[in-house]
Amino acid sequence: MSIKKLPVVIVLVIGSIIMIFPILSLLGASFKTHTLVFTGGIIPQHPTLKNYATIFSSNIPLLRWILNSISVSIIASLIVVVIDSLAAYSLAKLKFAGRNVIFYVIVSSLMIPPIATLIPMYLEFSSANLLNTYWVLVLPYSANAFGIFLLYQFYLGIPDELVDAAKVDGSSKFRTWISIFVPLSTASLATLGLLTFMNVYNDFFWPLVSTNSNGMRTVTVGVALTAIGQYTTNYAELMALTFCSIIPMLLAFIFAQRKLTQGISTTGFNL
């Protein structure tokens, strides 16, 4: 390592410590007792496995909740990638009347706060009798204006000559999308998929409102309902549950880190 890079490395190390501090704090607190959870430093003075023992010995269906979260996150991510990619492709490269109007309507929908759509969405799913099903956990995320905007920007940068060449070769519009646009945008699609996965996995409010039974809970809702009481919160147990619940996200990030950073650099998108 050259001496010139040293300041950058120091800044990055300090940044990393700051970023990892909450996770280490969470991990440390999960090994403390409920009454001493806010005392001492990160490292517990008298570490205990009691919180984990309580979680795994009780009938808390943590695994079920995690599987629910993973399943709906994967499905929602796959659907988003397909729908957003098709929408972005048509808006960026196909010529049709009202294209810009549609694009601006989609982008402007990003400005509507999610809480404003809560009751209309609830009514919609209620009338379709889909509340408390997996559909209600997947469909609301399945068309994502942010993803369309992200991919639209990327597809604008793909030369029209490539589309023209495909047309000369007799390729249909759909074939052009699947043979040219999808392969060229794998990093962006992976980024979108991963961001959607994280968004769906971490969402709390919609799964809380739209599901009812214990078996249908996602992990965020299940954890909150288990550890957060009306007047008191068992923070030590909450930390242990939270740590268990973030393991899939940590693994997803570790394995997809390369694609994610590549996607961010190719789309110019900042997290």
Added chain:
Amino acid sequence: MRIGRKAFYLGLSAATLAAITGCGTSSGNGNASGSQGGTNGSGAIVINFWSSGPAGKGFQSVISNFNKKYKGKYDVVFKAIPYANETELVNSALSAHKQPDILEESLTPSAPYAYEGIEEPIEPLLKSVGINPSKDFPASMWNGTTVNGVHYVAPLDALPTLLYYNKALFKQAGLNPNDPPTTEAQFVSDAEKLTNQSKKQWGFVEQPEFNTWTFPSLLSQFGGQEANASTRKIEFNSPAGLNALNFLYNTIFKWHVSPEGASPNEYSTLFVKGQNAMSMSGSFNVEAFKSALGNNLGIALLPKVGSQNADFLGQNYWWVFKSPSLNAQKKQGIALFMKYMYDNSMTLATEDGLFPTWEPAMKNPQFKNEYSMNVQEEAVKYGVLNPLIPNWGTTSTQNLYQTMDESLLGKLAPQAALSQAASSMQQEVNQLVK
């Protein structure tokens, strides 16, 4: 046999989608509100019961036993909902006519629904199963809980404000561990003896952000009230209110028995570490404090700081929502269920530590032997509640308690804080209840 990569990924996606589709319906209770208004598979009438309050083992076992007893006739489907998001959850359900039949919450959230006319009067229901509310519930929890003269809610449990103290620290300070302070003078004198700043030990920790229990208690002790529920006039900026806030303020800035700028939860953290000798907080702390201090934990009534005993009660009430499916048969089931829960108050007390609001249970000798229940029973006698004004919890937190915190952090004089809070809160209450 080799499978191509594309085929593999396609197959994986299809399998995941199929798994989801296969599980497309709930594994639980049908739609988000259970079998709304209808019956379950065995023909029993479904009663949807949501609670943002207790949901402990005892609580759930009583529900389960009720369902066993009335198998084929009634089926109570319980759903725990988070206290912090209760309003959004219930309002969403109401918008789709999928509200629960019974909702359990603290008192003031019931007010807007009562004013909107979507709650069922509860007294006839209770009387239909032999409950005499004015005799069977503590007066402090039944009287003054009407909207336009009608009772829509019934109390299920109470959480009085208590004085917790550390007996070991009392002994060290030369005080009698069985003689906790009962007056303001005693409290201040004891707190001064218990404070040892060189050891980072405090006689009391007055913590901004945590006065929703102490302030109403003290205010009432000085003969005041937070607001008049019928005229909706804010009244905490009275001389009584000023006395109450001055007491809290003085513990920090005059008597120096409490640290300045205590951080969130510090009263509790220092108490379990043996660095806070006395704490005034709700009975929800009993278990945590007991497990930390063991036999050194003392629990007593709040000292009489003002001219009379008074004690703010945290509480849970339940009410019945009107719905198209609420017929006579279902009402009967609801009434039976409520009576069953009250009759099993001892299970709730012993297993979940809930203080029952059922007077017959309080006469039970077993109840008298339960840890701290006798003190709580005494506190409930002096109980005061928040005024039954819509959205009281949110408006008081955003106006009264946040402004009060400014004062307790030394940034605003107590009188100015109360006047400012009363003015902004009155405007908000007027807007909300137009």
